[in-house]
Amino acid sequence: MGCCHYPPVIEGCDSAFTVDTSRITFGRGCLSEVGDRARALGMKRVVLFSDARVARLAHFDKVLQSLRAAGLDVAVYTDVHVEPTDQSFLDAARFASEVKPDGYVSLGGGSVIDTCKAANLYATHPADLLAYVNAPVGEGRPVPGPLKPHIACPTTSGTGSEVTGITIFDLLSMEAKTGIASPALRPTEALIDPDCTATLPGEVVAASGLDVLSHALESYTARPYVRRPAPARPSLRPMSQGANPWSDLGCREALRLMGLYLERGVKDANDAEAREQLMWAATLAGIAFGNAGVHAPHGMAYAVAGRVRDFRPSGYPDDEPLVPHGMAVIVNAPAVFRYTASASPERHLEAAGHLGADVRDATPADAGEVLAGRLVHVMRAVGMPNGLGGVGYTGADVAALTEGAFPQQRLLQNAPREMTRPVLSELFHQALRYW
Template structure:
């Protein structure tokens, strides 16, 4: 089935161009050994390496540290990064960044670590009240004043794609909801994507992070077309989340195709090196895609799902405090959302279903939402994900606070192909309470 050719047709007042942005990426087994060479090429003599305590004990941390010191780079280490960072943990990392007197940064970890470095570099370079750069309407949404110090991102999970984006997401503790900072200036200068780091990941971590990849690709592919977004008065103000476009489509299609083949294998068997490498590559492709198109409702809804967590503790993650991992907080919403968005671009929903392994025989456009949501649910069950919102501890009485936490996320919700009102948002949460 070919993509609907008229999806990008010009609209009155809409944009007639799209932008392409991407980090400089090195992908391949063992490429973390190139960290020292890359740091030197970026002019870094003293580097602040940020990670968390668990990752600091892994062999790949030692590999990076040795590569840096062998290249004559002075290393300062911060291992206090918080899984699912908060405004407080961002500010703690900022203090270290300022005190380290480093020429650049290296993040070694998942999206939490990479996002922490983005924020720490920003606030250490351009000090301001914390909400200054945070997305409006929650924060001021002020533009980053200028360039940041070089940042080498080394992802250790096959999920967030944060090494490819200018987005830093965190929990704003006062609101009990996630929000973020968005700027092209936050995009890492270089990314070293080494699939070897995923060999030690527990199955549940691979599953949760893999569903983040899946939703990045699905949401970018089904986002409103860039031609439907109002044209900017100044081309420099074109947003990163510009809507689906021909460039982002390329990464989405291939990421979804790879996930359809390798995702379940990567979760089921830690020794399946091919599957884990291909899911890591899918994460990179989807990261580039959503860094240019933007995601929409499943991610916007995830912010309050993660922020309002009460006592849920997933397998494979630190059990010091309640936590709903990011990819899990996204995917519990996805089947509900894609049932709703399918009428806006049914061909895209059907195409995506096929890449993910659905049987499309006899399926028509009117079936698109159900076919895609059913395929997502099948993958959720196959990989041990919770049964919707009820599976992570929510019930009918939580619909109002979930809605209130997510409704301000207009950057995401307004990128969906159908309008999402406050009442519609509540309905989407209600439909996400349980799937089986």
Template structure:
């Protein structure tokens, strides 16, 4: 039975939703299956995408050995840029064009998986770079046809990129992140091996885990699919459909697991139960937001990451300034959910309770504050910066941040309340400091 959130279809709005996901294999040790899986998909020459750090770990050698045992020819690319850019996408696509693989394997976090998606797209259907990029930043051109098969092997419990048709990058000319969203980008298969998270620094587990948390929270509170304008043709129904009964299932369980295991997984790398459950939560939230879409915290995050000046987080490769994706999302979240709660206070309170908040006696008018307080408590416990100010932003940055976020209409239009420029500016102001 559909929940009360969906029983009335708005005039001119959609009355159905679609569920898509990659084929998923989940479990300890499943990384060793990659060779057999690739061969079963008809691959003979594969492009293996990873990064320099991962290439030194046993997980990379396990993948190489599995591919070799299956008799596959392998071309290796490990020059993936942490938080990829349009330039790094083009370099990866150039490699793929020269290697001419008939299939792709990605082993790494979201940066690796997204770079592999981009390389597969531009090597298969060459075009001006902005051709496929989301409007209004790019042209939003449809992908002409199917891509080469892609097996994604995530090594962080965060982005969910292994099950979505979305790839994100930093557009250097805009100084903000944007992306490409297309069903064709969704990996063919995902091999999700929790053993890969055992070596992750606690800072990476915290940031990637908070990305998972926000995926689930944003999808659960997104504009309902019955409030989204109906597409001109059913085949044009977007992936960011809005909250729906299918996405709700994954969001609820992902939030419950985050409430139980995030702090444990950050505190102790030897807590294998916690890290495995975080990996499963990431999978569930990835499937959910891949069919519902996220909204304002992610849209605002693209500006936060793109305009960074001199922030260098511990636990990540040192060098150029960087605000890790999950961190750039969560610093906006408390301010956003205080604002959106009035549209669906029951959903905001439910989410707060799943995360571990005591909601006894809370009235609908309290929902935004209850959820924001719980998010802030989690941020402090796992060592996140104190809002935007903690990653180097001040009042003087409010307008540039707004202008960087406003073009992210694919995300902002999925929010349950209007996200105009004045609203974004005020939300960024409220996000400057939380404690």
């Protein structure tokens, strides 16, 4: 769909959209470029962020040696928490404040990249943690100025954090995830090397890949940008602008690639083509949702991940309960898209077709069931749990999950249909079990 297929602008709504992204280098072996690129950005003293698992891999040594070969002074931080918390963000920011770097490099999944963004923010513009956190959870204070240069090097084909201005964490006191969204947080450059995915367990590829799928699907079905209230000033236009012609391009291709390669990439670590294509899909979907925004499945996921009790997924560290982000998102998705389909049935059907569903005889009235059915098929094919019940929740948890999700208004208001508390409760009930 191009601009001409969007609804006409109505009074009080925006008539334009803005495109932002990081500078991107994509290709096998490009991690070796990090030292030269850091030096070109004027870095001399760098903090390299990673986590304990990635720090044991060859990718970490390649990045560290490239930085040192470029003559840079490198301080290393590998205490990143998988699924970061407010406390782990503060610990990382404290380290960065002590080192006083003039640039940052992150090597890892979304947890590492997000932690680096937060450390850069709070070390550069110190404030109470909740000052910059999205309202109504935090103050939603604008970032007061630019941050230090940041080169993000993703090692998973999932979050897209390397090209977005969003950072997510668990607010422990609320038992839910929340985040900070600002163009200032977007990494300066992204080095995306598909070789990094060769060592990933299939379970991690599945969860991170379904996050990609959800990014693309939610952005494609989000409220159109011409139905978002116009900002008071153009500079205040949010990143979550709603579906727009630019984001549509990335969403369609990311969905097509997910339909073709996700199952292959999960089941065969030696399928280099599949894993490279999943990495490219993650980049495309990251650029798309960084300029359109996601909606209800992600908003609901923040409560699902934040209130986990004893679920420990295969392929991840088992030292504490965890619902991986992509898994927390996808368990909500079939229920949500059954509900939202009536707002834009043609988009829901088109998305189902890109994912491999047969939509030749489908009518607009079928859109919700066709897309939900395809999502359930994909979930089962890559070994996802059977809805919320599969990660340990019951009907008795729905009220608490609803209260955890409802404050995520930045996301919920981007949905194509209204997400009230009663609606969220019903969606959580429907998401308890799918087969």
